[in-house]
Amino acid sequence: MIKKGLTLAIAALLMVSSSFAQKGKTVNFTGTVKFPDTQNKYQIYLGKYEGEGFNRAFKAIDSTKLDANNNFSFKVPAEKPDFYQVRVYYMDRIDFWADKDNIHVNVRGIDTAKRIVKNPPYIYMENASRDNEVINDVNLVSYLNYQQMIAVGQEQYRAGLSKDTLWINYVKDGFDRINKEREIRIKYLVNKYKDQPTVLYALNNLSPKRDQELIMSTLDYLTKKFPDLKQARDRKKEILDGIAQAEKIANGKKAPHFAYPDVNGKNWSPKDFKGKYLIIDFWASWCGPCRQEIPHLKEVYKKYKDQGLEILAVSVDAKEADWKKAMAEERMAWPQINAKESKPVMASYLFSGIPYLVVVDKEGNIIEKNVRGESLDKKLKEIFGK
Template sequence: MKRFLILGVMALFAASSLYAQTKGAASQKKEITVKGKLQFTKDPFNRTYVDYGIRLSKGKGDKKVELMRVTPDANGNFSFKVDATNPQLYNLSVYGIEYVDFWAHKDDLTINVRGVDTCRYLVKNPPFVYIEGSEDNNVLNLVSQATYLNYQRMILTYQEDYKAGQTKDSVWHECVRNNIRALDKDLNERIRLIVRMYKDRPTVLYAVNMLDKKVDRELILNTYDVLIKKFPWFTEAKEAKESFLKNENQEKLLAIGAVAPDFTFPNLDGKMVSLKDLRGKLLIVDFWASWCGPCRQETPNIKAVYEKYKDKGLEVLSVSIDKKESDWRKAVEEDKLTWLQLNAKDSKKLMQDYQFSGIPYIILIDKDGKFVAKNIRGEKIEAAVKKALNL
């Protein structure tokens, strides 16, 4: 799931005057209506939702701004108006559980969502949400469905992978591994097709951000150039291209043999710990989060490798990107993680420095703090450790 954390996750573009006929042209105030209905309005377990209601925001990360809160009626219906004078991307947060991005331009929209969580334990595995009413949102619909279906299949496949790993059936285990690789390839192909189909629409940036920046380098840069040429005022396309080239330069600093960027975060006792403090031993660094299913399904693999090679100089460091400290602590306790744990609540710089956009992201660094292996999963973790230890 390296491409979506969505933490999720994806890097989204900010509001801009994309369809103006001339740069800087004055526009009349325009609003569209967004309506929808909650499928579930009552929690069978009578829990109190801290993030009550539906929040409308725009922007991402430290630039995110909440615009309004909407309370559905007794039947779960809701409706509100948003500014579409300049076509732009908005985000809906439904009870802090379900998140939906939508593009506001000229058409009224209908967005039906699940609503409150009816499971005993709150889960961050929201369903696919279809945005009805505009062609522009079809890009978002196609990307969202592709990633949603891929995630569901990946969960099931990793569950099977775990079971296969508990047996001595190597044929079964390798077959499951092939299925995992096939799922990843399938998602890549779907996203590439979406980009090619909608390369002349500003909303295609939503899909471009999911492409493999090495394999799809030419397609990515060509798409940026098409948008920059067709929409000279579309600053997001120009900024995206500049960021892409800047990240390419950053990646050169992350080559195998280069020193891993340092970071400092608090451990479970609140003590600040830096990566450089751990030099002297071979180190697995696992970037993860409590809400990431594939991350926690990877934990048994890390545990097995740690137990097998800890007496030979191997250590493990887990760095959670959980925003809520309580979620992080609970997951550590549930999964019985015995090695050093750090919590990176503000993970933006960390993810930029290490150039990953999805988790789990697992690396191996040597006693001098230099990269030995990157983005390793499953059996590749042990293989990398054995190679580093000359076993």
């Protein structure tokens, strides 16, 4: 009896010791920068994303500078494994899973090109276990996809200059082809790494709408295998909340309410256009495709205005001056409002990219979402008959 009691006491002590051993646990993240910031204009940050959905944002928790050999290092909290991100200056961002790996990266640093082009490089994490290999592999797929997008864009441009209709028709669906290929590769990685908590990183690259079955089955598997993996539970809740919101804005449902001011301070909302068909155009001054769509919207407005069509332009510019400047340049003839705090309306309409156009009927019900160009023309033809 004494021996049994002593054995239990020792076991309890070992458990306590193990618990204390985890407290204050850290891993090292080190890096070497090829082109340092010699003017000390920028920092190197360690941080993580906090918040949910459209309120999710990067929050720095530490910062550092290079040593004499252009190296930097962070001690990263690893008591509770989680995703972190290191930001080197203004370009390089490295996501990683802090648990047991001491990661090292080599990064470019300051862009030395005379003309800076946004084309983030692929950054390989050395010393990565299977957890962080998930991230390495996903990032390689994303990097190659980005390079293919650049190549397709250049080919489409050259095909247009050539006036060769066979070539033009061949390359016009180039983006769709490479994006389907990317999706196949990501799904392969999800199946390959489904037993790793970091498969969450791969799931973030799939569409909750198109790939819902694969995403949810993987999350169910994760939560069963790792009951303490809060990130998986949170992701599942976020997706379920998104599905519920998608049902609220399905075609035929009421367009979610919002109200923002125009340049004179007057608030406008979809309710102000009851009895009219309405196009809600979410855009921004810095969005090239948004501004490319404006001449087309002017044609649409001219064609259908007398038949009861109105447009409400909702800028998501954070800087009011940029919005006003773009308005003066574009000279749009319909009401213009500025949603400086755009996250609530983006969450209610479930979009993250712009331009995003929503067509609403005379009763304020959604007819169609995410249309522009030919798809908008087709929908308006269905409504107005010409």
